[in-house]
Amino acid sequence: MELPIYRSAIRQFGQRVGLVRDHQWGLSTPDPRWTVDGLVDHVTAGQLAVAAALGTAPPDGQTVDRPARWSAASAAALTAFGTVEDWSATVDGPDGPVPAGEVLWRAATELAIHTWDLARAIGAPDELPNDLLAHVLDQAREHGDRWFTADRYAPAIPVPGCTEDLIELLARAGRNRWWRRG
Template identity: 35%
Template sequence: MDIRDLDRRAGALLGEVVMQVRPEHLWFPTPCPDWTVRGLLRHIVSENEGFAAAAIDGTAPVQVWTGGRLGDNPAGAYRRSNVRVAEAFADGGALDRPMEVREFGTFPRRVALTFRQLDCVVHAWDVARAIDVPYDPPSDMVEMALGLARRIPDTDSTRGPGAAFERSVKIPGDASDLATLLALLGRNPDWISPLD
């Protein structure tokens, strides 16, 4: 399996959700604590720009990882940043070349793409839940993301305020793979917007 193909599909899946965001949605709360839809979209664009720059140069300044701009067209900003990622990883022969992924460390580019793929699958759910649109990701994307999520330490020193993920949430043992993925990354799969 070419991880770039799975990543492109995950980026497109997230894009389908982002394209449904209307201006009135931008200030809605999301399952990500302290982030509105606008804040989450800015984070997603910033991360894309960070992944693209680090894939090309091996590393990227924190300002690139956090400095994404939405302008007056968040969907367009997402689309452009997603294309940058695909272009940055297009040279398949260099997938083993190392790159730094912000606070997570340095990894081969193929491994870094699994982080972004996880982000796409989970943030698509965050946005879809916030704006109340259907979301049903393909099982292979969920399985890949779930495999990675199971390897992310769940300790006070690695999770919580200021960290990439919240502490995991307890859910029933017979929960779906998507619900398990969300819970492992600190999201309540049954999250309901306070606006409802």
């Protein structure tokens, strides 16, 4: 399984969390449901859910420091994935039972998308490593009909003939690559 790709996605999101300034937590993001604060909380909760689905207890204590909460949650998820012996074993995913490997790929895909969301919201670099994009896009193509549902993402944006992985991945999630806060 591609645990290095997941680690890369964790690093990318964590780097952007580290760039958020105090005055930016209330800014809007490309997903109109969230401010920067809400997005980071959403992704942090997702990492805790991954850890729980794989049988790892959440970190002890609740800190109000968002970057520290993110670090603890992502460390718990990484630890949980590190204990998986059979990637085809069924675990409880967000939409019901799925193979553990699919949980990894879905988490990596969501991290990549939300890294871009966070970067655009705070004006940070929004490019992602090519290997991360190529791998998660392959998985998004395979599982997108289940992952990119209307209750989770905006409708997909058609990009016929697209040759840029980031644009295609974002379009699948209903994101406009050139989004700017209004």
